[in-house]
Amino acid sequence: MRTAFLTLRNRRFVFSSGFIQNTVVRDRLLPRGFCSGSTGEELRSSKSESKTEVDEYDVAIVGGGMVGMALACALSNMPLTKHLKVSIVDSNPALLITDSFKRSSIPDSRVSSVTPATISFFKEIGAWEYVQQQRHAFFSKMQVWDYTGLGYTRYNAKDIGIENLGCVVENKVLLHSLLSCFQSNADLHKSIIPARLSAMSLQSPAPYTKSDLPGTEDNNTRKHSGRLAKLDLSNDSSIYAKLVVGADGGKSRVREIAGLKTTGWSYSQNAIICTVEHDVENDCAWQRFLPSGPIALLPISERFSNIVWTMSHDECLERNSMSPDDFIKSVNHALDFGYGSHPHSSFIDKYIGKVSWFSGQSAYSVKEEFQVPLKVTRLVSERMAFPLSLKHARDYALKRVVLIGDAAHTVHPLAGQGVNLGFGDAFSLSKVIAEGISVGTDIGELSVLKKYEMERKRANMTMMAIVDGFQKAFSVDLGPLNIIRAAGFHGAQYITPLKKNIISYATGEQKWPFFT
Amino acid sequence: MAIRTIHHLRHHLIHHLKPYHHSCLLLNSSVTPQTTASVLWRSVSHSSSIPETGVGSNLKDSSSKSLSNSSLNQTEVAKFAAIAETWWDYEGPFKPLHLMNPTRVSFIRSTLCRHFRRDPLCHQPFEGLKFIDVGCGGGILSEPLARMGATMTAIDAVDKNIQIARLHAETDPLTSSIEYSCTTAEQMVEEQQKKFDAVISLEVIEHVANPSEFCKSLAALTVPNGATIISTINRSVRSFATAIIAAEYLLNWLPKGTHQWSSFLTPEELVLILNRASISVEEMAGFVYNPLSGEWTLSDDISVNFIAFATKSNK
Numbered sequence: 001m002r003t004a005f006l007t008l009r010n011r012r013f014v015f016s017s018g019f020i021q022n023t024v025v026r027d028r029l030l031p032r033g034f035c036s037g038s039t040g041e042e043l044r045s046s047k048s049e050s051k052t053e054v055d056e057y058d059v060a061i062v063g064g065g066m067v068g069m070a071l072a073c074a075l076s077n078m079p080l081t082k083h084l085k086v087s088i089v090d091s092n093p094a095l096l097i098t099d100s101f102k103r104s105s106i107p108d109s110r111v112s113s114v115t116p117a118t119i120s121f122f123k124e125i126g127a128w129e130y131v132q133q134q135r136h137a138f139f140s141k142m143q144v145w146d147y148t149g150l151g152y153t154r155y156n157a158k159d160i161g162i163e164n165l166g167c168v169v170e171n172k173v174l175l176h177s178l179l180s181c182f183q184s185n186a187d188l189h190k191s192i193i194p195a196r197l198s199a200m201s202l203q204s205p206a207p208y209t210k211s212d213l214p215g216t217e218d219n220n221t222r223k224h225s226g227r228l229a230k231l232d233l234s235n236d237s238s239i240y241a242k243l244v245v246g247a248d249g250g251k252s253r254v255r256e257i258a259g260l261k262t263t264g265w266s267y268s269q270n271a272i273i274c275t276v277e278h279d280v281e282n283d284c285a286w287q288r289f290l291p292s293g294p295i296a297l298l299p300i301s302e303r304f305s306n307i308v309w310t311m312s313h314d315e316c317l318e319r320n321s322m323s324p325d326d327f328i329k330s331v332n333h334a335l336d337f338g339y340g341s342h343p344h345s346s347f348i349d350k351y352i353g354k355v356s357w358f359s360g361q362s363a364y365s366v367k368e369e370f371q372v373p374l375k376v377t378r379l380v381s382e383r384m385a386f387p388l389s390l391k392h393a394r395d396y397a398l399k400r401v402v403l404i405g406d407a408a409h410t411v412h413p414l415a416g417q418g419v420n421l422g423f424g425d426a427f428s429l430s431k432v433i434a435e436g437i438s439v440g441t442d443i444g445e446l447s448v449l450k451k452y453e454m455e456r457k458r459a460n461m462t463m464m465a466i467v468d469g470f471q472k473a474f475s476v477d478l479g480p481l482n483i484i485r486a487a488g489f490h491g492a493q494y495i496t497p498l499k500k501n502i503i504s505y506a507t508g509e510q511k512w513p514f515f516t
Numbered sequence: 517m518a519i520r521t522i523h524h525l526r527h528h529l530i531h532h533l534k535p536y537h538h539s540c541l542l543l544n545s546s547v548t549p550q551t552t553a554s555v556l557w558r559s560v561s562h563s564s565s566i567p568e569t570g571v572g573s574n575l576k577d578s579s580s581k582s583l584s585n586s587s588l589n590q591t592e593v594a595k596f597a598a599i600a601e602t603w604w605d606y607e608g609p610f611k612p613l614h615l616m617n618p619t620r621v622s623f624i625r626s627t628l629c630r631h632f633r634r635d636p637l638c639h640q641p642f643e644g645l646k647f648i649d650v651g652c653g654g655g656i657l658s659e660p661l662a663r664m665g666a667t668m669t670a671i672d673a674v675d676k677n678i679q680i681a682r683l684h685a686e687t688d689p690l691t692s693s694i695e696y697s698c699t700t701a702e703q704m705v706e707e708q709q710k711k712f713d714a715v716i717s718l719e720v721i722e723h724v725a726n727p728s729e730f731c732k733s734l735a736a737l738t739v740p741n742g743a744t745i746i747s748t749i750n751r752s753v754r755s756f757a758t759a760i761i762a763a764e765y766l767l768n769w770l771p772k773g774t775h776q777w778s779s780f781l782t783p784e785e786l787v788l789i790l791n792r793a794s795i796s797v798e799e800m801a802g803f804v805y806n807p808l809s810g811e812w813t814l815s816d817d818i819s820v821n822f823i824a825f826a827t828k829s830n831k
Contacts, residue, residue, distance in 0.1 A: 079637040227687040437639055438625065439618040440660025442688065447606060447614065 068247030151489025603654025640665030
């Protein structure tokens with residue numbers, strides 16, 4: 001279908017202009033006007049005409065997922081970077097879908113919980129207006145508790161004076177919005193190449209020697225090699241770029257070819273995600289820590305919510321194969337009284353609460369009582385299971401190559417931070433590129449990319465360490481640890497400054513935890 | 517302290533200087549005012565700049581084989597020729613210069629955008645303007661300026677520098693249009709080839725035998741109402757401690773003997789000799805190195821490294 005798109009565009013061009021022409025149309029596909037039909041043979045015939053021109057780009061983004069697309073949008077939106085020739089290399093047919101998704105349909109189970117920081121980034125690049133036209137669900141409250149019944153924490157957006165703690169959006173809606181935004185800014189300099197990366201050479205120039213001096217050697221061979229990375233694509237074409245951005249996810253091919261090493265571990269946990277229906281309206285995000293991992297219920301529309309349930313491999317196999325009705329029962333069990341009782345406030349909590357009250361800065365949610373989450377009634381999607389791991393690239397950048405999003409780091413999904421960190425990367429990288437352009441630097445230079453790496457590595461590692469710490473703290477069922485954990489819940493519930501701090505950090509309003 | 521410096525200059529100079537305008541800068545990080553941390557380190561952290569070239573003109577020795585009209589100091593030429601091949605090695609001898617480059621480019625960008633009334637948010641604000649980089653070395657400054665749209669001419673007295681610069685610029689279509697030639701400012705004046713909207717000579721004047729003649733040549737290359745930008749090292753106690761003792765002897769950033777302290781110019785002297793060449797200094801800024809972040813920032817402190825933006829009077 002993708003290849004067909006190429007061909008059709010080309011054919012249309014050929015028919016209308018009356019003579020066969022060039023590569024520009026073929027290779028610089030405008031992302032506008034996708035269509036389908038036709039066969040692969042025509043593609044081959046059109047390709048043979050196109051060997052004359054070398055395709056050079058300023059930025060080649062490998063991976064047109066949410067994070068790669070967000071970078072493309074950011075670059076096409078800023079005054080200093082909008083002239084850049086940007087190509088997105090991705091074979092995902094989802095990039096060719098142009099219809100909006102109907103609000104009435106059942107929500108997809110792949111969702112992201114985007115933070116206010118991500119929302120303001122989307123607003124800045126002009127993509128949020130497209131999200132608003134489609135299904136999305138803000139939540140202003142959040143309740144976190146565990147199975148021991150020793151404590152709970154409720155967060156309210158009003159605690160730090162913001163309207164919402166976050167917004168749950170289907171991934172396909174985010175991607176589609178970014179794509180629409182990218183298309184609205186598209187000109188001849190922007191393109192989507194429907195192919196996969198098969199090989200890449202960074203061709204760093206050899207140190208200059210006397211024989212390199214002009215006159216002693218034919219310089220043509222160096223012309224493309226010194227300053228550009230070469231990408232060989234699965235459609236037998238090659239493109240050159242000053243900067244290659246690896247936005248190709250956890251199993252990044254760019255990272256692999258560039259030889260950027262990662263560290264990390266697998267959690268021996270799996271997550272099941274699915275969409276469920278309920279009768280009551282929901283504007284709260286719920287997360288309960290169970291012995292084998294957290295279960296989260298996120299609102300996605302009035303009647304539907306999303307489940308992200310982390311568990312051991314064996315439990316995963318079992319719950320994935322049980323009947324939908326039994327699965328719903330186990331979800332309700334896990335969200336309610338399963339594994340332990342509901343937590344209650346003790347008199348000490350009220351005392352702490354009062355102290356905060358007298359200090360005059362008590363958070364809104366301090367006095368909120370524990371609530372029992374709503375009952376889900378029906379499973380309305382497939383159950384999807386995937387293994388969980390933590391992975392972090394030791395370096396994010398080489399000369400001409402940089403990693404963003406999951407290609408640089410994957411985290412445990414328990415706090416819903418993964419894609420938000422990725423958007424943070426895209427935002428930071430776009431700013432760093434603009435800064436480089438303002439001082440006339442070659443944007444593939446390591447000195448430019450290192451600035452991005454420095455900024456993001458610290459932010460990403462801090463968040464990863466916190467999320468990993470949570471995962472570990474909650475995966476042990478041991479008396480003393482349970483009490484410490486309970487103390488943590490109580491602290492987070494009743495100590496207002498701590499509470500505000502946690503919310504600010506988790507919503508991306510504040511860059512570092514525990515420092516204001 | 518910064519204010520005192522400016523005050524001091526105001527009272528002593530014929531043409532008053534405006535303190536450097538932070539607000540006109542485009543993007544944040546590289547150009548923010550100094551942090552407290554860097555203030556603490558300042559007394560030991562100033563480093564000198566690197567000689568960007570062998571020479572612009574009128575060098576201290578007066579015998580030359582390659583360029584008959586100019587007087588080249590052969591030891592200077594040899595000194596720079598020896599490390600010419602490492603110009604574009606970011607971790608090599610020119611590393612401090614590479615670190616400093618974005619900072620000085622942002623000064624040039626903001627002052628010249630204002631002078632020529634160009635939009636600083638445009639990616640090529642200097643389109644259609646003719647600039648010359650006198651003492652271009654390996655092209656570290658010329659390439660960014662060419663990427664910003666300027667029609668660049670770049671000259672250097674060291675032939676090897678020119679060859680390296682040409683070779684490097686050729687690989688990028690945006691910089692391949694830079695016109696490099698091995699010559700001096702004087703020689704260009706004599707040949708009456710052409711004039712430029714902006715004449716830029718960074719870290720060169722301290723290597724020149726007769727700075728006031730050199731400034732006259734720069735003035736002669738500038739069109740009326742054109743701009744001149746010069747950067748150099750102050751002749752202060754601090755510059756002796758940092759540019760010579762620290763940079764050459766302690767940190768080994770620069771080859772020993774790179775700079776002669778006595779040939780440094782104070783900002784006051786630079787303003788005077790430029791004034792005699794009908795060029796008036798409009799703005800000055802200092803560069804300060806922060807050893808914690810490894811970055812250079814623009815500052816009001818002109819006691820070591822400084823850069824001046826000047827305009828040629830309309831005669």
